[in-house]
Amino acid sequence: MKLENEDALDNFIICHKCYTLNEEHPIKDGSSARCSECGNVLYQYDSRLITNALALSIAGLIFFILANVFPLVQMDILGSEQFITIPKTIFSLLDSGFYLVGLLCAFLVFIFPLMIFVINIILFTLLTIKRGEKLTKELLILLSHVTPWSMADIFFISILVAIVKLVAFGQIHIGISFWALMAFVVIDVYITKSIRLSEIWMLRKKILLEGERQ
Template sequence: MDNLIACHGCDLLVDVGNLEDDSRAYCPRCGHFLTRYQRDGMSRVLAYAIAAIVLLLVASSFPFLSFKQAGLESVMTLYGAPGSLARYGMPALGLIVATFIIIVPSLILLLMVMISVPLLIGRRVPWMHAATRAVFALQNWSMAEVFIIGVLVSLVKIMSLATVILGISFWAYSAFSICFILALVSLDRYQCWQLIDQLEAQA
């Protein structure tokens, strides 16, 4: 009974026990992805999460983009972008941008560290269930990669009007998006709860 998982596509109960390292399970009836087992899955989550946190700190400390036109230079920072939207009369949009590109990704990364460290060192912590539920609920609300694609699309337009210089923060945020996605991909919902069950069964 322990290794049964209900398919999200068709509700079939599938036995996903005894998966080999780095193998995935798919529903035999509808082909829906069920779970991916990686022996070092939690170590990967922690490594990518820490890398993403460091890159986000770097992205927050340097200029994101600068524009030069007719001798005038304007510098944009990651934290300045939501503030600029507020100054141009769109405070709600500024708040939404800050929430989806900085606040939610930061929360998810902190929760990942709070889950993966106790699981790796085999220590029970009172917040484990709440943090795990929160990380899976929040992960659909992060738009870091959407933001980077949006910036790239708008750059094509701006480049015809002004000279654009990509700052350290732009590259750091792009690398952050990649590490963030890799951390999300490495955090498998089913395997994570299995590890929590195993940890609690030991105590």
């Protein structure tokens, strides 16, 4: 295999799933490229990716704030009303002496998801205004370290499991936060799973090259 120089390697991509080397080809707007070996999606092309992602990130952050302020689940048990919010769940773990679990939960369901959305908003804003060459790089690196540790989606499924377990104890009311968290999780899964970081790196390169030409 012959290469003009190291940067020509940007025309190649290694599949995440099966580690096969694939060559990148320009594809139609709205379509996606799949691995030649296992059929896993390698990259997608969407000309409005940055604007869409920015809008979704802002929407996601709003839903995240709503999800943390209002009660998640409310319960009538033996005549008294009990409710939980996401922060309350974490603090109750810390209060009962489970510092390690509490801290872990705080990071996995609160700090990391919040970080991802704040980073995304800054990142996509910078890419829209075509500024901040160094900062976008740092943000992308940070994002790739944080993303595998964000577990808002798993927390949401846990709530469903907990509700089923609690049916025997008393009347359950689903709070505003539950719906807000559901919307947040849908956006979170879309952003972290369908927008690949390598696509953003390629977009960043394209924007930088355009800037150099002008």
